[in-house]
Amino acid sequence: MATIFQKPHALTDAPLHYCPGCTHGIVHRLVAQAIDELGVEGRTVGVASVGCSVMCYDYFACDMVQAPHGRAQAVATGLKRAKPDNVIFTYQGDGDLAAIGTAETVHAATRGENLTVIFINNAIYGMTGGQMAPTSLPGQITQTTPYGRDTDTAGYPVKVCELLSTLDGVAFAQRVTVDCVKNVNIARKAIKKAFQNQLDGKGYSIVEVLSTCPTNWGLTPVESLEWLRENMIPYYPLGVYKDIDAGVKKGGASQ
Amino acid sequence: MATIFQKPHALTDAPLHYCPGCTHGIVHRLVAQAIDELGVEGRTVGVASVGCSVMCYDYFACDMVQAPHGRAQAVATGLKRAKPDNVIFTYQGDGDLAAIGTAETVHAATRGENLTVIFINNAIYGMTGGQMAPTSLPGQITQTTPYGRDTDTAGYPVKVCELLSTLDGVAFAQRVTVDCVKNVNIARKAIKKAFQNQLDGKGYSIVEVLSTCPTNWGLTPVESLEWLRENMIPYYPLGVYKDIDAGVKKGGASQ
Amino acid sequence: MVFAGFGGQGVLFAGKVAAYAGLIKGKEISWLPSYGPEMRGGTANCSVCISDEPIGSPLITAPNYLIAMNLPSLERFIDGVEPGGTVILDSSLIDREISRGDITVYRVPSSRLAEENGLTGLSNMILVGKLFHELGFCTDEVLDEAMQKCIPQRKAAMLELNRRAVALGARQ
Amino acid sequence: MVFAGFGGQGVLFAGKVAAYAGLIKGKEISWLPSYGPEMRGGTANCSVCISDEPIGSPLITAPNYLIAMNLPSLERFIDGVEPGGTVILDSSLIDREISRGDITVYRVPSSRLAEENGLTGLSNMILVGKLFHELGFCTDEVLDEAMQKCIPQRKAAMLELNRRAVALGARQ
Amino acid sequence: MKVLMKGNEALGEAAIRAGCRHFFGYPITPQTELAAYMSKRMPKIGGTYLQAESEIAAVNMVLGASAAGVRAMTSSSSPGISLKSEGISYMAGSDLPALIINVQRGGPGLGGIQPSQADYWQATKATGHGDFQVLVFAPSTVQEMVDLVSDAFDTADRWRMPAMILADGMLGQMMEPVELPEEGEHASTEKPWAANGHSNKREHNIINSLYLTPDKLEELVVERYKRYEQVKATEQRAEEYLCDDADVIIVAYGASSRVARSAVNKAREKGGKVGLLRPITLWPFPTGALQKAAGHAKAFLTVEMSMGQMVDDVKLAIDCRVPVHFFGRTGGIIPTPGEVLAEVEKLL
Amino acid sequence: MKVLMKGNEALGEAAIRAGCRHFFGYPITPQTELAAYMSKRMPKIGGTYLQAESEIAAVNMVLGASAAGVRAMTSSSSPGISLKSEGISYMAGSDLPALIINVQRGGPGLGGIQPSQADYWQATKATGHGDFQVLVFAPSTVQEMVDLVSDAFDTADRWRMPAMILADGMLGQMMEPVELPEEGEHASTEKPWAANGHSNKREHNIINSLYLTPDKLEELVVERYKRYEQVKATEQRAEEYLCDDADVIIVAYGASSRVARSAVNKAREKGGKVGLLRPITLWPFPTGALQKAAGHAKAFLTVEMSMGQMVDDVKLAIDCRVPVHFFGRTGGIIPTPGEVLAEVEKLL
Amino acid sequence: MPKITVDESVCKGCGLCANACPLKIISLDTGRLNLKGYHPARLMEPGRCTGCASCAAMCPDTAITVEK
Amino acid sequence: MPKITVDESVCKGCGLCANACPLKIISLDTGRLNLKGYHPARLMEPGRCTGCASCAAMCPDTAITVEK
């Protein structure tokens, strides 16, 4: 009897601290699978950002660096410039990547820094207890938009893949989700490609994963997947936004 | 005999400190003209950024606040939220707005902050003596790209109007220049519109002005205008990138 | 007094009710929460001081009263309980024996009682009921007023359930 | 010594040549630029110290030698010149009389001389030539070596022009 | 009747009652409740709650709002305060009042989320680059947090300088009964310098910290330091608890002063002549009170939730005339009264 | 023969010769020549010059490169250093070596672009939030800038902590003759802790500053402070100039120490027994040398280009045993030897 | 016969596996609590499992191993 | 007759006006230096000026006033 599914080697045995049903865990596994499949654990260095995934340095079996909030891609740039043969990825939330880290994100992207960026968009600041994120939906109730996000005062969500696809340095930008097995598989391929691109020296690759936060959304894990499907996917269309190989640029929604 | 052209009232009598032929001066006048024409000097507050135009607080006759480098739009947001009836504009260089101030720019834009942003793109850090700017052209020689901007290591220029037009909060984004009388007139209209929009409560309006830096480009003022025409305009196409009134969105190059 | 348990069991709320009762009685009071190193789903506890004197450190390491809602919490605090102190624990979740002889221990199967009495999630208030019954430091009216302070108007229905839980606890 | 003028007149370069000459002679030297409050097109000057002792403050407020290339610079520094000191000025740009009697003043129409001799932009070096002539502190060879240090190889043609300017200055 | 409030929420309500209608923040533990509170209240009273994209943006929004003449504030915790340091230096250099709240947590780096006092030096000596000071208030109870918020706003306006409330995770998270002031009790200040539109009635106002002429810059800094001297002369505040006859005086502020007070009580019970001197303003440092205390005390003991920072200021305040000892815990640990008592007893 | 170099350029060349191949910067006056120099040299020698989008990005790139085990540096001037403060605190909390250069200018705020020493407190007490220190070196000549760059890298590696060179606009802009060391003279350090890929040969390395358990965080901070004690014991440096018989000793570092030296010479010419004690390390502060000097001197005078910051450290170093006076200019003004002499003469 | 194993010590009882199983043969064991206080997932009808690994693919805690 | 006035005290001799004038009738007066050390612009053929204000529109220092 063969084991056809087990914990990837690139995940340590430390139990994850995430809330029950939080899809951060699924994405962790997909990243680890990509590292396993490409056989690069020994030369991979991950950058943990500040957000619920801050402690992912304990979970990934490769070397890890914990970066200041928002600065993961600057730290990753330093790591990559120091050791270009290493495989560097960042793992960042929406607050980290698209609020405080906006400048670092835009500029790593426009520099075409040869990095793999895993971006967890859960439309909320999970770790600090559920404040509005730059990606919170219009009308969404959060701890700091108790009456729903009012676009008049709190502005509109930032659509990261759309924004970054306008930049010349970006090699690959795809938005995926992990709400069902089919989408998990698409996400797996996208993440692997984002790593493969780095090995091929193609430049900046980002995978945006629409993810859940059952705790701060105030929903059960299963309800959260539904909320994501009903609210997030329509606002944040899935698909490849940019792929210098395939010539896809902006708005292409083919999966 | 009638005076048909004179110094606008909204410019003080202080002589400008800019280098001979620097087009910062032209843009100053256009901003002042808009203020004059709209009759809002008494309730306008300008935000001076850090760059060659840092001392524009001495030149505009309205109240002025000097902001930390890159933070002009955050300061402007504070001014506007404090006194929504005031007319707030920022005057920023490319280093200020598109490098260190990237996050402040993107977020003021996505919030749809009701501001007027005057953005001077001269493809260089003028004030500090000619270092590479985020908008320096590929191959451009600057103090910190002595062998020409190498996109492999220094990345690609950021195209601000293109980038910001992807954001829902932006009401108006136009790229203009001031290399000749015709374009000065187009610029004048764009700037006035960016102020008018604020009076109309339309939200974030940005006018990007392709500008010269004879000193750091190492050219005469007249040669600089030519260099701008031959090198900058092709890379940064002029035109309206977004106008919620006209329905223009992205890439529209009609003037 | 220390209220301790998992996050989500309502220990912080229970502590707040106790604090309000103290406040109504004109005492000096303080309430201090503390969370385990896990950010999510970990342990949570709060220190509540009720005193006639101004309160120094609100952090209690040696409580007179310990309300323990799970085993890790009991284990963390039991040794610190002041001699002569009181421990009230949810015996449906904690089955450990307590070897100390210098303290009074009340075992209330509050989780089970809550389930059985249609008071799911109010195990905490059953223990509060028991606590105040033993404490005897304020009247039922004061405790009721305290609950009113802690439960917003629009959740009036909750208030009723809380009252029942407290009453139930007091009878244990 | 202080070299002072508008930015772009080459005062910093002139100071550097002087500093190098000192260095070649085995002296302690320092060179310190300073710009006016205007960032662009304002005044610029540099302090050059050449001494047998380690140099304390490299900022000179009371120079022994002042090389002044425009009026504002002259006015800024003239009162500070040490008694017995020397002032060399570009008389084609400065027509002010100097009333101090305790200093030696050389008026060299260096801008005009430069224009007339195909040495545009080398007014500074004409003054340097004069300075070293009066200074007499080093041989022509040393000064030449200093210029070689300051002018990159690939600008060899410039070197020749500089030499001519210095020689011209020395004859004034 | 008093209400029970968390320190963080009390700070928010107190600010509103002190006339603050502009709050700019960015989430960080352990101060999140303050922002959450403001986001609930501000829309109801026509105020601004704006969650900025970062601490840097937030502090600069405060700079802008303050420049416009309104009372504005921001709050954060240790790493976020570091990010605000450039902006705070600008406000000081532009003579702008503002309120910055630091609900300190353990550091350095990301550190932890438990209470700490390890940003003392940053707050009192170098909130940013250059020669300047900010007013620093150190509350020790939730009630005092309320009281000091309006004092901080008033003092900041009076002296045209930023004020900081240096709290910590314990004070931010704990609930105590508080009495809130009526709204509008605060002195509203004329701000003729504000950049809020000249209405064609006066010269244009300029809010600026750039002075390219060193003489001008020095003149302004010296002028500002003269103001600081006045602040030192008039705004020092400290509480003395059983100091009069004390042989050993504990010096502690904020959270650790509460522990120290318990220790003093315990020591007194045992007959030890121990007192507590509690700085309420950390800048200006209550030098006067300390000098007085140094007249009779045999030793001082500072109790801090850090590796020892205020201890130097105590030494300087009393010209090292009396020995000054230090006891501290760090990393988020609150010392216990017992530990402090043990330290004090060594000195008796 | 020696070459004439600007201080800023000399810093760059010295770093390269000390084995640094990774420079991350952002332009700011008066340190621009350093970045410009690196941008010319690095591409030629296979190194990295990267102009970051901001000071914050730059310092975090340094954090990343240092985490990977290479020698990395960044440089800026006052406002830019404030922005780097969070990142520096992270590096300290992660035990990462690195070199940060501050070519100070007048502050606060945007201030001016002339030389200053007003970031002394920031550098020595609170480069960021939390309990930590960075090594601080204060060169006073261009040659010393060169020498201290490699010392700073070595010391930072040895103690696994960030090092700062605290220079100023005068030292950065001036030219002096320098002798450059041969490349590769520096000790290269093993960095088994680096995050550069475990090659499946060891456990994964983690570079981190987060410790949610206060006990763990405290333990680490205390361990770090033990290291600091060793640093204090072994790395203090100061130069004594005519101190042995001096009645009045000037204490000054960097630019102002040069002025002070001239003043000492002038005083000696007049027969005044005046000496100069010049701290070369500002952290660790040369307490030993000061204590020795306090044995015979009647008074100290600190000369600073600020409103007075180091003066407190001098008092603390000598337990206030001898009066310590202060003279300073600020805002970008360099004091003159004459001014200093006048101050000294008041004390003779 | 395909086989799945749930590591109960890490299972958080989130139910995403149950939700994903096409045959709905895995569900939470409400009768039991693991050490963390969760109802762990359990394969209810082992015989019917096809080893499709849908459950495992959706498990955030990689608590499920699938053999075939 | 249209008339332009150049404020010589602020003119920086950049030549943008000269470059912009359709009739090329304004140019730098190389014979003179203003107080700032620049050759100020001067209208060479006043009679031909149309008052089109092209020169003024391009002047960065707003040194030119146009009357008509």
Ligand SMILES: Cc1ncc(C[n+]2csc(CCOP(=O)(O)OP(=O)(O)O)c2C)c(N)n1
């Ligand atoms: C400089 C700084 N600011 C703020 C914080 C507090 N903080 C921690 S995590 C976080 C946001 C987390 O949200 P996100 O990045 O979306 O990640 P998530 O938790 O949702 O996965 C914030 C603001 C911090 N640690 N440092």
Ligand SMILES: Cc1ncc(C[n+]2csc(CCOP(=O)(O)OP(=O)(O)O)c2C)c(N)n1
């Ligand atoms: C925090 C900070 N970083 C850097 C600087 C130095 N600085 C001054 S102006 C400037 C850039 C100017 O370039 P740009 O914004 O393009 O304006 P320009 O001068 O070209 O008009 C920089 C980096 C500063 N003052 N503050």
Ligand code: SF4
């Ligand atoms: S708070 Fe939200 S994002 Fe964070 S672990 Fe819990 S569910 Fe996941």
Ligand code: SF4
């Ligand atoms: S440096 Fe360039 S941008 Fe600045 S004033 Fe001179 S020409 Fe204009």
Ligand code: SF4
């Ligand atoms: S998905 Fe995983 S963690 Fe969730 S219930 Fe199933 S086995 Fe347990």
Ligand code: SF4
């Ligand atoms: S492997 Fe497939 S069939 Fe078997 S339990 Fe899992 S999801 Fe159900």
Ligand code: SF4
């Ligand atoms: S107004 Fe027109 S015609 Fe007259 S000088 Fe100016 S550009 Fe030439």
Ligand code: SF4
């Ligand atoms: S454009 Fe203006 S500044 Fe330039 S030369 Fe003409 S008048 Fe003078």
Ligand SMILES: [Mg+2]
């Ligand atoms: Mg998130």
Ligand SMILES: [Mg+2]
């Ligand atoms: Mg620019």
